[in-house]
Amino acid sequence: MKSDKKFPKVIIIGGGFGGIQLAKKLRHAEVNILMLDRHNYHTFQPLLYQVATGGLEPDSIAFPIRKVFREQKNLAFRVANVTAIHTENNTISTSIGDFDYDYLVLATGSETNFFGQKEIEHYAMPMKTVPEALNLRSLILQNLEEALIEEDPIRRDALLNFVVVGGGPTGVETAGALAELKNHVLPADYPELDIQRMRIFLIENSERVLTPFSEQASYKAQEFLENMGVTVMLQKLVAAYDGDRVVLKDGEILPTKAVIWSAGVKGATIPGLDKAQIVRGGRIKTQPDNLIVGYNNIFAIGDLAAIESPEYPYGHPGVAQVAIQQGQQLAKNLVRIINNQPTQAFDYYDKGAMATIGRNKAVVDLKYWKFQGFFAWLTWMFIHLLFLVGFRNKMVTLMNWIVNYFSYDRGTRLIIRKFDRDLMKEEAEAI
Amino acid sequence: MKSDKKFPKVIIIGGGFGGIQLAKKLRHAEVNILMLDRHNYHTFQPLLYQVATGGLEPDSIAFPIRKVFREQKNLAFRVANVTAIHTENNTISTSIGDFDYDYLVLATGSETNFFGQKEIEHYAMPMKTVPEALNLRSLILQNLEEALIEEDPIRRDALLNFVVVGGGPTGVETAGALAELKNHVLPADYPELDIQRMRIFLIENSERVLTPFSEQASYKAQEFLENMGVTVMLQKLVAAYDGDRVVLKDGEILPTKAVIWSAGVKGATIPGLDKAQIVRGGRIKTQPDNLIVGYNNIFAIGDLAAIESPEYPYGHPGVAQVAIQQGQQLAKNLVRIINNQPTQAFDYYDKGAMATIGRNKAVVDLKYWKFQGFFAWLTWMFIHLLFLVGFRNKMVTLMNWIVNYFSYDRGTRLIIRKFDRDLMKEEAEAI
Known part of the structure; x- marks a missing residue:
């Protein structure tokens, strides 16, 4: 694995909008990144319905994660299912073995919610x-x-x-x-x-x-x-x-x-975190800097994260823009943390919303x-x-x-x- | 089903190069065509290796069979597996029921041959x-x-x-x-x-x-x-x-x-035909007009058909050009048969061969x-x-x-x- 022992290890679970953005913004940071995803590609979810209805082929809306990070020297990528987080010794268990981390970022997004039916x-x-x-x-x-x-x-x-x-x-x-x-x-x-x-x-x-x-x-x-x-x-x-x-x-x-x-969707959680932090919609309660409440080195971004605020009492909407902006913000905050600087709160800039009907x-x-x-x-x-x-x-x-x-x-x-x-x-x- | 009771029923099994070509050339003929294929699409087999090696998406080399025949009034298409031919009463059994035919064309192509290993x-x-x-x-x-x-x-x-x-x-x-x-x-x-x-x-x-x-x-x-x-x-x-x-x-x-x-490949045969007509490579022995030897209303074209001749002792090569040309020729012959005219022998015009390496x-x-x-x-x-x-x-x-x-x-x-x-x-x- 490409790594330099001096630098802290950052594990990012999930190659969606949030994870990709975070990893890209860390390309010049003094960290060793391991990105894990169960697929070897990033999915552009907003266009999945066009694949389902015959308008596009799947290959047009998916992109090999390895190719995204071809030039990025401080990142390794593995296809793996993460099965558990062991917060007591800073490791995770996966389908391809265990890995230890200094900082862990959950960017696993959301999954379909059938509300128990x-x-x-x-x-x-x-x-x-x-x-x-x-x-x-x-x-x-x-x-x-x-x-x-x-x-x-x-x-x-x-x-x-x-x-x-x-x-x-x-x-x-x-x-x-x-x-x-x-x-x-x-x-x-x-x-x-x-x-x-x-x-x-x-x-x-x-x-x-x-x-x-x-x-x-x-x-x-x-x-x-x-x-x-x-x-x-x-x-x-x-x-x-x-x-x-x-x-x-x-x-x-x-x-x-x-x-x-x-x-409906619910947060795609991984066993091992304090269940008390799981809030409405299966999301994980995080501080405004995306640090999961109760931990000092585990973060959540995107659909999974709930930063509760007066404007967004149940967290920000589960859209790509939130994940992207949280990924960008967390990249800055991780660098600050490593340099012993205080973190900054996430501030969502809502660019708007759109939908096509025909x-x-x-x-x-x-x-x-x-x-x-x-x-x-x-x-x-x-x-x-x-x-x-x-x-x-x-x-x-x-x-x-x-x-x-x-x-x-x-x-x-x-x-x-x-x-x-x-x-x-x-x-x-x-x- | 689009059909006119006066006209003879032609069933074409297989929507490969041969079957498609045959059906197209029969578009003005006084026949009712039923085309069956186990897929709803035609596969451009020569480029399959590019799909396997990541150069093309599958949707680029496959084409919906219904779309090929959108304008053709005398053809119906069904997705079906044909399980048996009953030559004694001119019917076939399929995964979606039985059908009767006046003329039956086997254009099922070939399948991978592991030579019994x-x-x-x-x-x-x-x-x-x-x-x-x-x-x-x-x-x-x-x-x-x-x-x-x-x-x-x-x-x-x-x-x-x-x-x-x-x-x-x-x-x-x-x-x-x-x-x-x-x-x-x-x-x-x-x-x-x-x-x-x-x-x-x-x-x-x-x-x-x-x-x-x-x-x-x-x-x-x-x-x-x-x-x-x-x-x-x-x-x-x-x-x-x-x-x-x-x-x-x-x-x-x-x-x-x-x-x-x-x-290697072998002919993709269907149970019910006289086994004596199955020759080298699992192909079916046909007359020069693609009529299967021993029958008067069942034909084979393309990879499946073996027209044995001095130049091609085991039948023509299993390539798209042979299937296409036999499909064209059989369309003419079917019209001749329906009009009580003698059939013409297939004459292969070898346009050459090509392969790309890199x-x-x-x-x-x-x-x-x-x-x-x-x-x-x-x-x-x-x-x-x-x-x-x-x-x-x-x-x-x-x-x-x-x-x-x-x-x-x-x-x-x-x-x-x-x-x-x-x-x-x-x-x-x-x-």
Whole structure:
């Protein structure tokens, strides 16, 4: 391993937005960094829904972590699952052995939250990783193929119904992308199917979609979705899903073979930390400098971290910008700590939020300017291309978007691996 | 299903080069076509090795079959595994039910031939489908990650040795691509590994690589490979492989955790046909008009078909051009048969052969012109782009090749799904 014995050892668990940013900003610091991730790539999560709906290939939104750090001499990377933290002797246990640290940073992000509903967890599709997005893509296409040979009209409708649970950005963008598939792509692919029987439901617990956005953005997003044919159901809760029928809390029943679960996330914690510091949403309570409360050398950043403040009583929103900015801030603070200087509190600069619903249809909330429609859609694309890691990924994604736009098509409707719910679990563990 | 009861039913099994071409050429014929394939996409097999070695994403070399036939009114497509042919009543059994035919065309191609060696079949990696190419990609990257944490030098060397068996175009191109990875990509990705310990072996049974090519092409290809660091071993046979060590027939032993098997193929037959017609290489003996000997309404084209002739005593070579030309010819013959006209014999027009070894290094054999090197490499790229199905695929592939060329890099080194030999079998059945 590249290392210099004099320098303190920093272990960063997770190569998401926060971990990558932190490690990059430490490139000139006098530390030896070990980054661990269960995948050998960084995932650009905001575009996972496009992989799931056939608009992009997985390779465009993922980037090899080794390549990010090619030039960085003070960092080593390993593919590993971290199984436990031993705070008493500053070590961690992983699938490839134990490692000791001087400073430990948890940048593990969040995972899908099924709120303890085991049956829903078994049957609904999460979409937080590339393999999960590919599973969803396979399921969507398999259901259409099955609908084609299903003679029972009720079972056929269930195969053609898609229920998206959760009206946050992921849910809204997924429902919109499914509507685009229905409106532009599938009629030509499946001339034998009455594609008007395909229905897309978006179920949201609160009284509007995109609750973190402005009301203006919410209402416009809902209008876009409804114009595209999505049935938006507000103030509804999913009570059960058995693989065939969604039962809502008010008793309404939606027959469907595909439920996409984007209703919530929880912090991806690792055993070994004081459970008292785990707060709402499975996050870990940290000081304003991202030091976990009760420890002096263990930090959390990004989705996992909860810096409670009057403005953000449950911590900052679980978005890429927070993770990136916390990674940057923690890099500065680690250098300060090593130099025996006091740390500085994290101060979130909210750059705004955006979501795309369909072609020419997006909503953008900036601090002083909120706009929707075609220009918002261009802005959304520009910003996402800008943040996508790697020149090749930017170019291939831009190319796909241009081709998709002018052809009214999605290029990558391939069932590369059949989705099989029973095999999935074993595989998910192997991944 | 789109169908007109008056017209004869043609079932085409397989959406490879031959099946696609046949169906396209029948678009104005008075027939009702049903095409079946176990995947919902056509695979451009000549570029599978680039998917396996991280140069291209799978979506660039696969194309949705439904999209190919969007405008074709006389064709229906179904994803199905065909399990048996019942020639006595002109029906087939499939995973989605039975279908009856007036004319049946087997365009199922070929599958990897392990020549009955069960242990090799279990441990070696085939590369005939997209999922197999992705498994190989994962294995290559996983072995490198493991080598990094392996402390035993012998086991580490085994993780860094790659043995390609079979010196045909696939074997040569794969060995060349692995050498490019070693020479240009991996040193930067794995600065902690002594990448010079990585060795690539190409094992060929006969006395030169690329036996179907001119001697000039064979020797130049070998020279290219050796200059790139590949150990070319001629007149060698693999006797055994137990997952750790390849044993050659002459007793030599190569420790390796990755054997890529491109040593042979056999026809992908379906139960129910007269076994007497199965000849060398598992192919089915057909008349010169591709009618299977002994039947009057069942045809075979492409890799599966053996039209024995003085020039091709065991049938034509198993290449895309033969399948394409036989598909075109059979389309004409089917129309003739339906109109009670005599069929015409297939006449293969050999356009030549080409293989690429590395950047600026390829060999091209045309009928009257054989050339190697940079111009051959440009020719190879041009022809492959031309034959790749779909505008998007052509553009994305061109973009990748340009970026790879100038960056000396491969964009898509992602372990999207971990390769696990024990899980693989179950999954392969599910696919």
